[in-house]
Amino acid sequence: MFTVGVIGGGQLARMMHPAATALGITLKVFAESEGSSAHAGATMVGDYTDFDQLAEFANSVDVITFDHEHVPVALLARLESQGVSVQPPSSALIHAQNKLVMRRRLAELGLPQPIWSEVKSAEELDEFVAKVGGEAIVKTPIGGYDGKGVRVVGSATDVQDWLDSLPAYGGSLLAEQKVKFVRELAQLSATNTAGEFRSWPVVQTVQAGGVCSEVLAPAPSPVDAVAAVEIARGVAQGLGVTGVLAVEMFETESGELLVNELAMRPHNSGHFSIEASTTSQFEQHLRAVLGLPLGDTELLAAAAVMINLLGVDGENDFVSHYPKAMQAFPEAKFHSYEKAPRAGRKMGHITLLGSDHELLKANGQAARELLYRGDA
Numbered sequence: 001m002f003t004v005g006v007i008g009g010g011q012l013a014r015m016m017h018p019a020a021t022a023l024g025i026t027l028k029v030f031a032e033s034e035g036s037s038a039h040a041g042a043t044m045v046g047d048y049t050d051f052d053q054l055a056e057f058a059n060s061v062d063v064i065t066f067d068h069e070h071v072p073v074a075l076l077a078r079l080e081s082q083g084v085s086v087q088p089p090s091s092a093l094i095h096a097q098n099k100l101v102m103r104r105r106l107a108e109l110g111l112p113q114p115i116w117s118e119v120k121s122a123e124e125l126d127e128f129v130a131k132v133g134g135e136a137i138v139k140t141p142i143g144g145y146d147g148k149g150v151r152v153v154g155s156a157t158d159v160q161d162w163l164d165s166l167p168a169y170g171g172s173l174l175a176e177q178k179v180k181f182v183r184e185l186a187q188l189s190a191t192n193t194a195g196e197f198r199s200w201p202v203v204q205t206v207q208a209g210g211v212c213s214e215v216l217a218p219a220p221s222p223v224d225a226v227a228a229v230e231i232a233r234g235v236a237q238g239l240g241v242t243g244v245l246a247v248e249m250f251e252t253e254s255g256e257l258l259v260n261e262l263a264m265r266p267h268n269s270g271h272f273s274i275e276a277s278t279t280s281q282f283e284q285h286l287r288a289v290l291g292l293p294l295g296d297t298e299l300l301a302a303a304a305v306m307i308n309l310l311g312v313d314g315e316n317d318f319v320s321h322y323p324k325a326m327q328a329f330p331e332a333k334f335h336s337y338e339k340a341p342r343a344g345r346k347m348g349h350i351t352l353l354g355s356d357h358e359l360l361k362a363n364g365q366a367a368r369e370l371l372y373r374g375d376a
């Protein structure tokens with residue numbers, strides 16, 4: 001009765017499987033390659049930029065959703081015009097695909113965000129850099145992830161290579177004020193196709209080299225949790241988002257929240273919810289895109305910490321080091337995405353529940369160290 005089709009065979013599609021299995025929902029995955037993280041449940045392997053393949057996949061499911069935001073919106077709009085249910089709809093997804101489109105729309109909605117500008121030349125960029133105090137952040141509007149596509153610049157020469165290939169990024173770059181944030185937060189929420197909205201407690205995210213390394217749930221207080229939810233609600237309603245929405249934010253010294261970027265799918269900042277919430281982000285996403293009532297989102301422990309496992313080299317898959325880590329930390333929940341090891345690659349994560357973030361973080365980091373170092 002309920003069949004969900006996910007485009008993309010990464011770890012997010014992979015982690016939807018246990019939730020679908022528990023609910024008795026059929027999950028089909030359109031993976032990009034045989035060896036993808038969600039390979040065990042992949043029902044089709046192909047090219048998501050090929051309309052005929054997308055249409056074939058869409059015909060076998062009740063609703064299409066995503067593991068990543070890379071499917072061209074023109075193809076999704078074509079599917080929609082043929083009656084396919086695409087959740088989130090292409091009109092919403094474009095804001096997660098293109099950071100310039102997002103900035104323009106958030107400005108129209110009056111939502112708080114860093115000072116920004118669209119730049120098409122070295123002159124325009126240098127002018128912006130001077131305006132914001134000599135240093136700025138420049139982003140490629142499309143295709144960036146895990147800090148790829150984000151640079152700190154003192155002048156246009158720092159992104160000359162991007163300026164030289166502007167057509168590849170849609171014709172312009174996004175320049176932003178370099179926010180002096182105290183910490184980064186993420187507000188996870190879900191909206192179902194009937195408009196029901198639910199949010200998880202706002203979390204703190206810690207990035208290392210542009211990649212998420214740790215998540216603390218809930219964000220240690222003081223935090224303006226009400227403002228965070230209202231921003232997420234404003235984004236979800238204003239953009240017409242369905243499914244899980246992650247709003248990455250900066251918290252400034254005065255406690256103000258500014259929107260950094262959006263993801264319209266389960267997100268790394270919500271992995272804690274698998275063990276730490278009544279309803280995980282993966283279950284909620286399936287419910288939301290199918291138009292089912294949403295589940296409770298409260299935390300089952302006073303504190304939860306998620307530690308990312310990033311590849312250390314081309315050899316260590318971490319799984320082979322489970323015995324030591326599991327022996328030392330029986331309270332930890334280990335997740336592997338079964339991806340080929342590569343330095344810096346998101347390979348898995350660890351979640352710990354308890355009452356004290358500092359203790360959980362220390363234990364999680366020690367468990368990670370055992371997986372990273374192996375038998376040393």
Ligand SMILES: Nc1ncnc2c1ncn2[C@@H]1O[C@H](COP(=O)(O)OP(=O)(O)O)[C@@H](O)[C@H]1O
Pocket residue numbers: 114137139144145146147148149150176177178179180184207210248260261
């Ligand atoms: N305007 C900004 N000011 C300060 N730091 C920023 C700004 N934009 C991004 N960053 C830093 O770079 C990281 C990655 O940027 P983001 O836009 O989220 O790209 P990605 O799509 O790679 O996650 C952010 O999590 C933050 O640490």
Ligand SMILES: [Mg+2]
Pocket residue numbers: 146248261
């Ligand atoms: Mg980000």
